[in-house]
Amino acid sequence: MTRIATENYREEAIKGINDPVLQKALANLQMRLGRGAEEAYRNLPEGPGLRRKAHEIRMNAIENLDVLLELLADKIRSRGGHVFFAEDADAAVTYCLETAQKHNVRLAVKGKSMITEEIGLNDAFAAADIEVAETDLGEYIIQLAGEHPSHIIAPAIHKTRSEIGLLFSEKLNIPYTTDPETLTRAARKALREKFLSAGMGISGCNIACAETGHITVVSNEGNIRMSTTLPKVHVAFMGMERITARLSDHDILFRLLSRGAAAQKMAGYVSYIGGPRISGQADGPDEFHLVIIDNGRTKILADNEFREMLCCIRCGACLNMCPVYGEIGGHAYGYAYTGPVGAVVTPLLVGINRAKDLCLGETLCGACKDACPVDIDLPRMLLLLRAKLADGDEKWNVKRENTGEKILYGIWSEIVRRRWAYDAMLNLSREGLRLFTGKEGMISSFPFFLKGWTDSRDMKLPARESFMLQWKKSEKQKRVK
Amino acid sequence: MNDNGQVKFINKIRKALCFDGKKPRPDLFCPKSDEESIEESVLILDRISNRPHSSRIQLLEKMIDAAKLINLNVIPVKTLPEAAQEIVKLAFEKQPEWGDEKSVALWKHPLIEEMNIGDILRKRNIKMIFSNQPDAGKTERDRLIKESAGSFIGITSADYCIAETGTLVMKTRPGHARVVSLLPSIHVAVIKLEQVIADFKELYALFEEDLKENGEGLTNCMTFITGPSKTADIEATMVHGAHGPRELYIYVVTGT
Numbered sequence: 088m089t090r091i092a093t094e095n096y097r098e099e100a101i102k103g104i105n106d107p108v109l110q111k112a113l114a115n116l117q118m119r120l121g122r123g124a125e126e127a128y129r130n131l132p133e134g135p136g137l138r139r140k141a142h143e144i145r146m147n148a149i150e151n152l153d154v155l156l157e158l159l160a161d162k163i164r165s166r167g168g169h170v171f172f173a174e175d176a177d178a179a180v181t182y183c184l185e186t187a188q189k190h191n192v193r194l195a196v197k198g199k200s201m202i203t204e205e206i207g208l209n210d211a212f213a214a215a216d217i218e219v220a221e222t223d224l225g226e227y228i229i230q231l232a233g234e235h236p237s238h239i240i241a242p243a244i245h246k247t248r249s250e251i252g253l254l255f256s257e258k259l260n261i262p263y264t265t266d267p268e269t270l271t272r273a274a275r276k277a278l279r280e281k282f283l284s285a286g287m288g289i290s291g292c293n294i295a296c297a298e299t300g301h302i303t304v305v306s307n308e309g310n311i312r313m314s315t316t317l318p319k320v321h322v323a324f325m326g327m328e329r330i331t332a333r334l335s336d337h338d339i340l341f342r343l344l345s346r347g348a349a350a351q352k353m354a355g356y357v358s359y360i361g362g363p364r365i366s367g368q369a370d371g372p373d374e375f376h377l378v379i380i381d382n383g384r385t386k387i388l389a390d391n392e393f394r395e396m397l398c399c400i401r402c403g404a405c406l407n408m409c410p411v412y413g414e415i416g417g418h419a420y421g422y423a424y425t426g427p428v429g430a431v432v433t434p435l436l437v438g439i440n441r442a443k444d445l446c447l448g449e450t451l452c453g454a455c456k457d458a459c460p461v462d463i464d465l466p467r468m469l470l471l472l473r474a475k476l477a478d479g480d481e482k483w484n485v486k487r488e489n490t491g492e493k494i495l496y497g498i499w500s501e502i503v504r505r506r507w508a509y510d511a512m513l514n515l516s517r518e519g520l521r522l523f524t525g526k527e528g529m530i531s532s533f534p535f536f537l538k539g540w541t542d543s544r545d546m547k548l549p550a551r552e553s554f555m556l557q558w559k560k561s562e563k564q565k566r567v568k
Numbered sequence: 569m570n571d572n573g574q575v576k577f578i579n580k581i582r583k584a585l586c587f588d589g590k591k592p593r594p595d596l597f598c599p600k601s602d603e604e605s606i607e608e609s610v611l612i613l614d615r616i617s618n619r620p621h622s623s624r625i626q627l628l629e630k631m632i633d634a635a636k637l638i639n640l641n642v643i644p645v646k647t648l649p650e651a652a653q654e655i656v657k658l659a660f661e662k663q664p665e666w667g668d669e670k671s672v673a674l675w676k677h678p679l680i681e682e683m684n685i686g687d688i689l690r691k692r693n694i695k696m697i698f699s700n701q702p703d704a705g706k707t708e709r710d711r712l713i714k715e716s717a718g719s720f721i722g723i724t725s726a727d728y729c730i731a732e733t734g735t736l737v738m739k740t741r742p743g744h745a746r747v748v749s750l751l752p753s754i755h756v757a758v759i760k761l762e763q764v765i766a767d768f769k770e771l772y773a774l775f776e777e778d779l780k781e782n783g784e785g786l787t788n789c790m791t792f793i794t795g796p797s798k799t800a801d802i803e804a805t806m807v808h809g810a811h812g813p814r815e816l817y818i819y820v821v822t823g824t
Contacts, residue, residue, distance in 0.1 A: 115804055151596055153581045160574060166788055172577035224810055225801035241801065248803045267802040271810060278811065283717055298597055299779065299786050309750060309797040309812025316746045316789075317713060327581070332596040334779065334786075338772040352634070353733040353768075356812070357792040364788065367742030369699045369712045371789055381577065389584035 090207065090235070091437050092421035096444035103416035109237075112244040113413050120241075121407035123350025124458060131342070138462040141343050144336045145398035145461050148297075148328075149388070155297035155330050156379060162300020166362030168375040176206035179380050183208065183289070183322050186376055187217055190320050192286035196278075198304060198311035199223040200291025201239060201401050202324045202380060204423035205436070208289070219289070220281045222310035224274055231258045237417030238425065239403035240348050245416060278310070288314035288372065292325035293357075294340055294400060298333050300361050302377060305344070307355035315360060321372040323360070327379050328388075328397035340400070340461075347404030347460035383436045390482070392471055396431055398461045403428075405455035405465065411448055420445055427455035431468045439475055439485045446472040491536075517549045524548060612773040616765060621823075624761050628820055631731040631764060638795035639808055640734045641817045651758050651819040652683035655723065658756065658817065659694055664720035665753040665814070671695035673719040673751075676743030679758050679821075680723055699745035713747055722752035722813070726759050728774070729818065732767040735794040736818065739787040746789060755796070755813035761822045 092099075103109055128135040148155055160170040173179035187195060195212065197203065197219055212219045221230040225243035229236050231254055236242030243251075248265040256263040261273045290311055292302040302323050304311045315321050331340065345351045364371035387393050406412045406426030417425035422433045422442070430449045434442040446469050455465040479487040487493060502508045525531040529545035532538070540546060552560075619627075628644060635642040645651045664670055672694055674680055686696055697715040716722065724744070726736040736757055740746055749755050765771060779785060797812030808814050 112803070119804060147594075147596070150585065151593060153578045153585065153587065154593065154596065156581070157574070157578060170572060170574070172573040174573065174577065174580075178573070222811065223801070224799045228801065241804075243801055244804070246802075248805075251802055267805040268807050270802055271799060271807040275809065275811060279717070282811075283713070301786055301790075307797070308799045308810035310810070312746070312750050312791065313811055316750060327577075334775055335772045338768050342768060353730075353735055353792070353794045355794050355798055359786050359790040360788070361786065362788040364709075364740075368740060368788075369709055369742075369745045370747050371740065373706070373709075379577070381580065385580050385584045388581065 090210075090422075091441070093433060093437060093442035093445060095421055096419050096448060099419035099421065100415035100448065103419055104414055106245070106416070108247050109245045109416050110414075113416055116238070116241060116244055117407050117413050120348075120350050120404075121458070124347050124404055124407060127346035127350050127352070128343075128460075131346070137339060138343060138460055141339050141460060142398060142462040144331055144339065145400075146395070148331045148336075149394060149397045151332070152327065152330070152388070155332055156327060158297045159295055159300055159330060160377075160379075162297075163362055163375070163377055166300070167365070168362040168377060170377045170379065173378050173380045173382070175382050176380075179206050179324065179378050179382070180208055180211045182378055183324075183376075184211055184215055184217075186320065186322060186374075187212070187287050188215070190286055190374075192217055192320070194218045194220065194281060194285045195287040195289050196220050196222050196281055196285040196310075196314045196318060197289040198291065198306060198314045199226050199242070200289070200324060201423050202291050202326050203289065204236070206324070206380065206382065208324075220278065220285070222278050222282070222308075222314060223306070224271060224308060224310075227274055227278065228254065231255075235418065238406060239401060239428075241403075245418075282313045282317050285314075285318045287320045287322060288316075288318040290315050290321065290323045292323050292329055292377075293344065294337065295325060295330040296334050296337060296359070297330055299359070301359040302361075303337070303357060303359050305341075305354045305357050307349070307351075309356055312356050312358060315358065316371055319372055320374045320376070321360075321363075322376045322378065324378045324380060327381055327384050329400065343460035344400055344402050347458065348402035387435050393431075393435060393468060395463055396435065396468060398463050399428055399432065400461060401428070402460060404458045404460055408454040408458035409449070410452060410454065411450055415448070419448075427465045427469075431465055431472065434472055435483075439472060439480075439483055440488065443476055443488060447476070513553055517551070517553075520549055609773050609776060612770055613777055616770055616774065621761075624764060625822065627731040627764050627766055628761065628822070631729070631734050631820075634732060635734040635795070635818075638734060639798075640795040641815070642734060642820065643817060644820050644822050646822055646824050648679070648682055648758075648821055651821055652685050654819060655683070655721075655756055655758075656685055656688055658754070659689060659721055660692065662720065662754060666718065666720075669695065669718070671697055671715065671719045673697040673699065673716045673722045673745075673748045675699060675724045675745065675748055677725045679725045679760070683758070699743055699748055712745055713751070716745070716747040716751040719752040721754045721756060722748040722750075723756045723758065724749045726757050726763065728771060729757075729759050729764050729820070730767060730771060731764055733794050734818070735768075735792050737771060738791050738793070739784070740789040740791075741787065746791070749791070749793060750812055753809070753813060754815045754817070755793075756817045756819070758819045758821070761820055764820065 171182045209219050221227050228243040237245050252265045290304050293305045295302045345354045363375040409427050412426040420429040424432050430445040449469050451466050453466050475485045476488045523530045531545045533541045632642045726738050728737040796808045796816040797810045798808050799810035800806050
């Protein structure tokens with residue numbers, strides 16, 4: 088089953104903040120890719136406004152998803168491919184597993200795909216005693232170490248070269264080295280053998296095209312081309328929203344995807360795949376299966392206020408800009424999707440109450456919106472999720488998180504609407520706060536639930552007189568003069 | 569009827585979108601109905617077919633600059649025999665990555681056949697592996713994959729090459745095996761100057777034209793290749809040759 092650990096947000100976040108290796112890696116990543124993407128957008132001939140156009144293209148596809156998916160399925164079937172529509176994770180996993188068993192697959196090679204993380208494919212294969220080899224170098228390292236990825240496109244950023252050197256010397260039987268080139272060669276050799284002997288290749292899908300009936304897969308390493316060319320069976324998984332109507336839409340989307348994800352002008356390898364090999368072709372898979380997955384997406388689609396989230400193409404650009412992700416890293420998000428995209432999409436997929444810390448943890452600074460190649464308004468949806476947590480929501484089955492907070496804000500709103508009450512409260516707190524004066528005239532520890540304010544910083548004492556009072560006094564003095 | 573869950577799935581989407589079949593749908597597949605856009609595609613296609621030699625050379629220079637940034641070698645040659653000479657030199661100089669035997673995998677493609685490098689390679693004991701099966705069966709598939717995996721150089725052509733990014737665009741056809749540009753340690757592509765186009769906008773305009781004309785379409789697998797295989801997954805250090813070719817050479821025949 089899928090691993091959901093969103094409840095551990097706080098502990099994992101603290102772990103991340105106290106991990107010096109991760110801190111350095113995150114800073115480096117955000118500097119390189121975050122800044123790089125920003126510059127790449129600016130250098131677009133059409134300017135950063137192209138992202139708005141991309142948003143329109145994606146929204147148009149989302150709002151006509153039924154027609155587009157039917158067309159895609161028809162086209163792929165007409166080329167001899169199989170298309171399966173999976174309502175949930177279990178249906179998708181079972182279909183793939185049965186296909187593997189039908190072909191007596193002992194080993195499957197997999198290109199990096201977030202949706203297979205979402206549906207928990209690897210665990211199901213392991214339980215059925217079929218080996219699944221991750222083939223993206225970062226994912227391979229993580230798999231050897233028995234961990235989970237921490238970034239959508241750079242899954243192993245939290246590992247140092249000496250950790251990887253130790254890991255490889257133990258698992259791949261090579262002499263210990265910290266040279267990235269030698270380590271990459273070792274992985275290349277080990278995985279080359281797997282590519283050539285695997286009975287099944289598994290991939291995700293970046294953006295399908297309805298008009299021509301193709302899925303697309305993108306990588307820099309070439310591992311996805313290997314996984315989709317060498318094994319006799321190829322199974323591709325796609326979230327039902329990952330499609331556009333027209334081929335020409337891909338021009339804009341791929342240019343933006345490459346820039347957003349890795350600050351590149353174009354990714355190393357992009358393949359359009361529309362079916363199995365045909366007579367006369369010497370390679371490519373004999374069988375091609377496309378699994379189109381809902382797994383909670385129709386619920387997002389049905390809600391006008393969250394529908395926009397389905398425009399997301401999972402490029403990871405928002406992670407590279409987010410100040411919160413930049414401090415806590417990916418593991419805190421506790422699910423396949425990390426960073427700002429995870430903070431919105433995970434609560435919608437696994438339950439808003441269950442994943443509440445994810446959306447409460449973000450800052451609403453808006454950096455993710457500026458980073459997004461398809462201009463998704465993530466801050467708006469983060470706020471909306473918070474509103475649901477504050478007030479409860481029937482449609483999304485959200486329970487009010489904190490009744491005390493609600494009552495407090497209720498009282499607050501009564502007070503601020505009355506001048507006299509507000510002044511009285513200020514006077515009271517001005518005097519009251521002095522009781523907490525600690526070292527150097529600062530407040531350094533509040534009791535009970537106010538503790539959070541002073542846990543990591545000291546607070547200044549309020550001024551003896553409010554600004555309004557001082558203003559009135561100075562006006563009076565002026566008149567006297 | 570077993571529709572693999574399609575009807576139920578699609579109906580759920582229709583319900584979520586509140587479609588009752590009464591509301592008219594926009595025409596999804598030709599939003600380019602505005603005259604400006606149509607004019608634009610016509611202009612792009614015109615520009616491509618009427619591009620003078622001098623502009624093509626300029627595009628090539630642009631491509632050479634773009635290639636430098638991604639460790640891609642773009643090499644202009646005047647004639648095809650000159651390209652052949654360069655490739656033979658490469659085959660002599662470079663050493664195989666796996667094992668000692670040297671073998672070269674090739675597409676069955678007029679441009680590559682015309683180079684006629686077979687005799688000279690054979691004299692130097694370099695094996696040739698062709699992907700020219702007219703009706704490639706299952707054993708043929710296994711043989712080609714195995715032998716391509718053992719090759720240290722793979723020679724292909726391409727449909728187009730994009731100057732802005734140095735991207736090779738390849739469709740899959742009989743004789744144009746996918747593994748030739750994937751498994752060998754060094755990938756060599758030979759193209760003519762006329763195949764160099766400016767950017768992706770031009771490429772997608774060409775595709776559009778092809779779809780309209782009911783041409784072959786994208787085939788069952790079309791690949792864009794931009795530079796040699798690369799990874800930066802270990803401490804963000806760039807390493808070439810993660811899984812695909814470690815080196816990539818594009819020879820562009822410019823004509824005299």
